[in-house]
Amino acid sequence: MSVSATMGLALIVTSIGAYSLCIAIAGVLENDGNVWGAAPRSAWILGAAFGGMSFYAWRVLYRTTRANFGLRLTPDRVGVCRIYTDEFVYWEQLKRVAVEVVNTGTERSKRVVPCVRIETRNGQVIHVEAAELGSDPNVVAALMQFYLERPQDRELLADPEKAIRRFSDAQSQ
Template sequence: MEPPDTGGIARESCIARTSTSPNRATTLISFDGLPARVGLQADAYPSRRSNVVAAIVAVAVAVYSVREATSAQSAWALITFLIGTLLCCLVLMSSLAFPSAYRPGAVRMIIDTAPPRLSLHSPRALALEWSAFAATMLWAGAAVALVICALVQYGVMAALQHVPRSMLVALAAAVIALALMVRKVRQESEEPSGLHLTPQRIITAGEGTLRYVRWHDVAHATVAVHRLLGPHLVLLDGDGRRLGAVSVRYLGSDPMVTAALVRYFRDRPEERELLTDPERAIAQFHQHLARLEGE
């Protein structure tokens, strides 16, 4: 069935909001299931099997850590096993509470952005990153406290003999984590992680990197799957060089639908002014999907 004619440009949003997050006011838009019917719906990531495996491994490691903590011979061993248990609980809660980085066939959009633009973003990835960072810094903080106690009690030379190598690992991990989070905070202060579409350009942000891409430079908007980091929306120029990329963890959106959204406005420069009104831009893209289904 053909969608109703509105003169080419959507006048108002015809998309029902299925859920809203209080953190940075996001809304999930499902497009009435159209992406699945026109072949633009990606499979869930991570898969159910991956979540089950991650949960089983997390439970097994947590049980082992608790057992070892009860028989730990030193304060450092006790702290290390307790931190390990905490991280396993974080992985388990993540796999249960957020089984997929996005809902297949849907996009997660920020409401009331400033400046006005179409922004796709998920706050969950940042929350998980901060949780892992806090656990790492807690582990390193305990290492520093124990090293100071050893210096006071034994002196410098004797203390060095009492410091286990795992403390050095904790301190090195803290330095790396701190550098990554400083980079991340700087990026977040400029642009929140995700994909931002304006009439003039596309902005990709995530993992501490920030790219500003002009519309006319984008030859391809596609999905690339990294073995460890999962699916990414990737923007390529005419020579196949990567202009920008953003992980689905930061998009919170189906990457195939997102790529189609980018291609839609890339091919229609006369409609890009709609991107300053995200509701109308999404409604226009919804009409495009409906036309594809009717063809």
């Protein structure tokens, strides 16, 4: 779903929910505080349902428009941040990091994209597309493999400039 469609859905659902709650509140105020007899039960039900849907729609919109997609490398773990999910894997769980070309479409309408392939020791494979990385997958995979093979240097990942400098120095040797 596109950002504009998600925004439209969030606004429509929020306004319907707010309208239902306003009807229910007006009924309570006009009926001397009698909560259930004041407004039709449908107003309460719709207000509650659309309130929950509104929360969900705004949450999806927030996650769709956030800017921190891709990989986060920290001294103790790797974070894979996507639109709807965040996955975290400890360095000790990683087996191998490489670049792979993956078809993310269907057989009929292929969408072949380069990805960073992260293999874990328990057999799980995580693909991170180049569009999610915002960088060259070859460089990202090499950087991750470098720190995977050198656990003693992972503390440098707390300071990105030092981590990249250490990686660049090792590559130039």
